[in-house]
Amino acid sequence: MYPFEYVAPASVDEALAVLAEHGEDAKVLAGGQSLLPILNYRLAKPRVVVDINGLPLDGVSVGDGRLKLGALTRHATLEESDEVARNCPPLREAAALVGNVRVRTLGTLGGSLAHADPAAELPMAMVALDARLGIAGRSGRRTVAAGDFFTGYLTTTLAPDELLTDIDIPVTRDMGWAVEEMSRRTGDFAIVAVAALIRLDRRGHVDEARMTFAGVGPAPVRVPAAEDVLRGAEPTRDRLGHAAETARAALTPESDAFVSSAYRTLLAGVLARRALTRAVARALEIR
C-alpha cells in the first residue's frame, strides 16, 4: 500500500470539509471491502483516506411507509435485521448473496452503492426497489433516485466532495420476489444477476412487475419491455417464459476475459425465467 494520511472525522460536516479540501486526492473508507483490495494492489494512490466509520450513519428504521437505512449499514445487518426482513425481504435475499461472510461483516450498503460495481447485487436491488439515495454536500443535501444514481462502470453522480449518507426504500411487503445469480465461484461477483418483483391482483393477474439485471451493462439495467409483457396478464409458465425471452432479447452485454456476450445473454434469459417463477410462487403465498 502506498502511504497516505488517515483522517477519522467526528461529524458529517467535518467529513465534508476534508473532502472539499482534498477533492479527488481523498478516498472515503467505509467497510473497506472494495477500497482495501485496491490499495493493497496499489491500483490507487489517495493522499488522504477519510475513515467515516465513526459517523452516526448506521441506523435501520421504518417510517412513512419507507425503510430508512444509514449508509454505514453492514450487509450482515441487512441479512439479520428483523426490520429489513419484515419490510423489505428482497433486500435481505440480495444482501445474503454479497461476497463472503467476511465481506458481509464489514461491507456497507453505502460503500457498495458508491463503488458501483456493475455486477454487484445491492446496486441492482436499489434500482429494483425504487430506492432514494440521500447525499450530503457542502451546499446542502440532495436526494437522487437509484435509477439515476448509477451512470456507468464504477461511476455515479456522487461528486468528490459529497457523501452518501442514507438510503430509503418504499416498504415492499406485497410483492413476491426472487434474486438469482450465477458466478464462477461462490462469493465472486456475478456473471449475471437478476432481481424479479411481482405483485398479483385479486384475480391472480400481474398488477406490477419489475425486472432488473446486473452484470449485463455498465450499470444496473431495468427492462420495461419485459415488464410490459407481464402487466395485466395471468402469470402462466408460457407468459413468464415470454417475459424472460423479451428481457434476453433486449440486453446487449459485453464480452470479457471469461465470458462471451452470447453466453451472458443466454444466462440472463435462464436466470430471468427462474427468478420470475420463484417470485410468482411467493406472490401467490403473500396474496
Added chain:
Amino acid sequence: MRVSLHVNGRPRDVDVEPNQTLLAVLRDTLGIFDVKEGCGEGVCGACTVLLDGRPVSSCLLLAASAAHRAITTVRGLEDEGDLHPLQQAFLRHGAVQCGFCTPGMLLTGLAFLQNHPGADRAALRHAIEGNLCRCTGYAKILDALEAYAREAKRD
C-alpha cells in the same frame, strides 16, 4: 500513530502506520504468526480473525480502524494450554493437511456455530464457502465441524 489493540483478551499498544493493515501489524509488529497472509484481497480466508466475534479479513481492515475492538486469532481459542473442542475435533478427524487454511476454518466455523448451534452439514458447507483449502481437504474439515456441532448440541 499510537493504537490500542485488544488481541486475544490482552491490550496491546502499538505504533502503526496509517497504511498498515491489521494483518501486517499482527504479524510484523506483534509476531502473531497464527494469522496467515494469502491473497490480500479478502477472497481466500487465510487471514480471518474475529472482530467483536465476527469473522473479518484482517488484510482488508486498517489496523487504525481496529482500535479498541476485540480481536481473536486462532491462538485465542485455547484455554490455559488446552485446545478448544473444535480444534480437538479437527485433530481427531484429520482435518489439517498443510495447515495454512486451518486458523481461518476454525474461526469461521466457530463463529458460525456460535450463532447456529447444531447446524447440519449443508449449512456448514455454506458457512465456510469463503475459506479456501488448496489441499482440497474440505470433506474432513466438514466432518470435524459436523462432529463438533453434534457434541456441542448434546452439551
